[in-house]
Amino acid sequence: MSSTLRLLGLSHHVAPVELRERVALDLEDAGALAHRLAAPGGEAVCLSTCNRTELYLVGVEEEAALDALGADSELAEVLYRLGDEGAALHLFRVAAGLDSMVPGEGEILGQVRAAHDAGAPGPVLDRVFRQAVHVGKKARSETAIAESPSSVSSAAAALAQQVFGNLAGRKVLVIGAGKAAELAARSLAARGASIATVASRNLSSAEALAGRFDSGAAGLEAVPAAVGDVDIVVSSTRASGFVLERGHVADRRGRPLFLIDIAVPRDLDPLINELEGCYLYDIDDLEAVVEESLAGRRREAARAETLASEEADRFHAWLLSRDVVPAIASLRAHAERIRTGELERAESRLGRLSEHERRAVESITAQIVNKLLHLPTVRMKEAAATADGAMYASALEHLFGLEDDRR
Amino acid sequence: MAELLFWPAFLAYGEAAVAYFGNTRRPGLAGRLGTWGVRVGWVVQTGLLAVQAGRSDGFPWATWAGSLNLFVWLVVGAYLIWGCRPRYRLLGLAIMPLAALLFALARIGGGTGTEGHSGYSDVFLVLHVGLVLAAFAGFTLAAALSGLYLWQERRLKSGAAGVLRLRPPSLMTLETLAGRTVVVALPALTLGVAVGFLRLGERGGRFDALMAVTLLTWAVYGVYLLARYELGWRGRRAAYIALLGFLLVITVRLALPATHFA
Numbered sequence: 001m002s003s004t005l006r007l008l009g010l011s012h013h014v015a016p017v018e019l020r021e022r023v024a025l026d027l028e029d030a031g032a033l034a035h036r037l038a039a040p041g042g043e044a045v046c047l048s049t050c051n052r053t054e055l056y057l058v059g060v061e062e063e064a065a066l067d068a069l070g071a072d073s074e075l076a077e078v079l080y081r082l083g084d085e086g087a088a089l090h091l092f093r094v095a096a097g098l099d100s101m102v103p104g105e106g107e108i109l110g111q112v113r114a115a116h117d118a119g120a121p122g123p124v125l126d127r128v129f130r131q132a133v134h135v136g137k138k139a140r141s142e143t144a145i146a147e148s149p150s151s152v153s154s155a156a157a158a159l160a161q162q163v164f165g166n167l168a169g170r171k172v173l174v175i176g177a178g179k180a181a182e183l184a185a186r187s188l189a190a191r192g193a194s195i196a197t198v199a200s201r202n203l204s205s206a207e208a209l210a211g212r213f214d215s216g217a218a219g220l221e222a223v224p225a226a227v228g229d230v231d232i233v234v235s236s237t238r239a240s241g242f243v244l245e246r247g248h249v250a251d252r253r254g255r256p257l258f259l260i261d262i263a264v265p266r267d268l269d270p271l272i273n274e275l276e277g278c279y280l281y282d283i284d285d286l287e288a289v290v291e292e293s294l295a296g297r298r299r300e301a302a303r304a305e306t307l308a309s310e311e312a313d314r315f316h317a318w319l320l321s322r323d324v325v326p327a328i329a330s331l332r333a334h335a336e337r338i339r340t341g342e343l344e345r346a347e348s349r350l351g352r353l354s355e356h357e358r359r360a361v362e363s364i365t366a367q368i369v370n371k372l373l374h375l376p377t378v379r380m381k382e383a384a385a386t387a388d389g390a391m392y393a394s395a396l397e398h399l400f401g402l403e404d405d406r407r
Numbered sequence: 408m409a410e411l412l413f414w415p416a417f418l419a420y421g422e423a424a425v426a427y428f429g430n431t432r433r434p435g436l437a438g439r440l441g442t443w444g445v446r447v448g449w450v451v452q453t454g455l456l457a458v459q460a461g462r463s464d465g466f467p468w469a470t471w472a473g474s475l476n477l478f479v480w481l482v483v484g485a486y487l488i489w490g491c492r493p494r495y496r497l498l499g500l501a502i503m504p505l506a507a508l509l510f511a512l513a514r515i516g517g518g519t520g521t522e523g524h525s526g527y528s529d530v531f532l533v534l535h536v537g538l539v540l541a542a543f544a545g546f547t548l549a550a551a552l553s554g555l556y557l558w559q560e561r562r563l564k565s566g567a568a569g570v571l572r573l574r575p576p577s578l579m580t581l582e583t584l585a586g587r588t589v590v591v592a593l594p595a596l597t598l599g600v601a602v603g604f605l606r607l608g609e610r611g612g613r614f615d616a617l618m619a620v621t622l623l624t625w626a627v628y629g630v631y632l633l634a635r636y637e638l639g640w641r642g643r644r645a646a647y648i649a650l651l652g653f654l655l656v657i658t659v660r661l662a663l664p665a666t667h668f669a
Contacts, residue, residue: 149571159571163563163579164577289570292568
């Protein structure tokens with residue numbers, strides 16, 4: 001079988017960021033590059049993300065691709081080169097998030113789809129990219145690879161959901177105005193929670209962050225009073241002592257309070273966790289949850305690998321069948337021409353037949369041709385699946401003179 | 408026919424119980440199989456009850472074992488209201504082994520055949536037995552929800568690293584559903600008991616131990632609602648009261664039948 005699909009690429013597995021950034025392209029440039037490479041009858045799609053730049057090519061010379069990519073010898077050395085089934089399997093693993101830093105991360109599937117849309121795919125790349133998107137969706141729906149959180153902020157939000165369910169309308173008090181507090185607040189806000197107050201020692205910092213969430217700002221002294229009105233507390237300050245102590249949390253009449261302390265040293269008195277309905281997670285707790293959930297993702301990755309591998313086999317079979325399909329089609333067309341030609345030649349002798357008898361003759365001759373060709377067609381398809389398809393196709397074309405037909 | 412229907416229903420409930428356990432080890436296919444087991448089992452048991460009703464010339468579930476059969480059907484039916492959703496599969500782990508066990512007891516006691524019926528009027532029995540059993544089914548569901556609440560609450564409190572591996576419904580959802588279930592079940596019990604006492608007053612009869620424990624059960628769930636909605640006793644305390652009430656339900660269903668059904 002001739003090599004049809006080729007992959008040239010590099011990723012975080014083989015190249016440090018200093019190399020990756022040299023060939024990193026935004027979507028528009030990646031699309032333009034693909035169209036340039038595919039111009040004279042080829043196919044090309046360029047997938048470029050922060051972790052990888054990959055060119056999927058059909059009918060395009062490697063040298064031309066390397067030139068277009070601007071790859072020097074240093075880059076050329078680390079590039080991986082895969083063909084046909086290997087390239088397809090790689091793409092399926094990428095789409096399923098199996099090649100990502102965090103197994104199952106969701107962004108890559110959208111990037112694969114966007115690269116396909118922006119690129120210049122033909123029949124082969126169209127097929128392999130559509131299959132990749134299918135694998136990506138299947139891996140996420142049939143395994144739990146993408147279910148668990150992969151960062152401290154998303155773990156905090158997922159835990160809050162375990163307490164409250166839907167976070168829509170839940171009020172959040174953010175203590176501290178640094179990056180970590182903002183990240184956790186954003187993760188909660190993305191799930192529908194409302195940031196009620198940002199409290200910080202530096203009021204102007206609190207106001208700046210509060211402005212981004214359209215919430216109120218206050219100094220740290222307002223924290224004990226503010227706790228009574230909120231459902232979730234996120235704290236990340238550089239205070240040396242506790243910002244919120246057990247005594248500050250009044251009886252909440254059964255209303256739960258979820259507290260996230262991502263500060264070191266800790267901002268929130270651990271004794272708060274002993275109060276009924278209060279759930280306090282510090283940075284160690286959250287990191288342990290993330291580590292466990294990543295381990296879970298890695299376990300699920302084994303199942304997703306099987307899915308990707310099965311799809312790669314399917315693609316392989318399809319690719320192989322492409323070798324024999326034209327030969328089968330030519331053979332059938334050839335046989336049909338002979339049948340209709342012979343019927344035309346016998347026209348003078350068949351002239352006396354009624355319309356009904358003529359249709360019967362048409363039907364019988366068509367059945368004879370179909371029966372004769374049935375077994376060779378089946379055998380050809382079987383041969384295609386065992387990689388002998390090209391040889392069989394060539395033999396068929398030679399034996400029946402199909403090359404002449406094609407010309 | 409009724410006997411023929413018992414086994415597929417029992418096997419389906421058993422399969423659901425085992426599958427739900429498997430789902431805790433590896434969520435996914437086992438959970439789906441469990442849900443299908445519940446569905447199939449309940450449909451078959453519905454057929455069994457229909458056959459019993461068709462063959463009987465009176466109320467067919469008036470015996471202790473017969474009422475247990477009906478009770479299981481009500482419990483599983485109530486579970487099915489939410490049970491098909493993946494997050495409620497852990498609730499199925501609490502419900503289905505109990506359902507399978509009680510269903511087996513119903514058969515051992517002869518409650519899945521077509522023989523037994525009562526001399527009492529059908530209207531009285533439908534109202535009294537139907538309402539009391541529906542209430543008990545609700546309390547059983549509320550207890551399962553409360554048990555699940557306490558388990559998940561403890562995991563969240565302890566900061567267990569694997570707390571997100573198995574995700575039941577949120578604490579607030581479990582707590583709210585348990586409360587709503589009791590809100591529906593308690594009036595049903597009130598009506599069912601009232602019908603029973605009315606008849607006791609009309610025809611005369613002995614006040615037995617089962618009646619006493621049923622009244623105590625009513626009081627416990629009354630306190631539950633009062634504490635929950637008036638005193639703000641949510642969460643753990645409310646869950647403990649619901650479980651206490653369920654202990655009484657089980658006592659009424661299993662330990663004291665002879666005093667009443669005889």
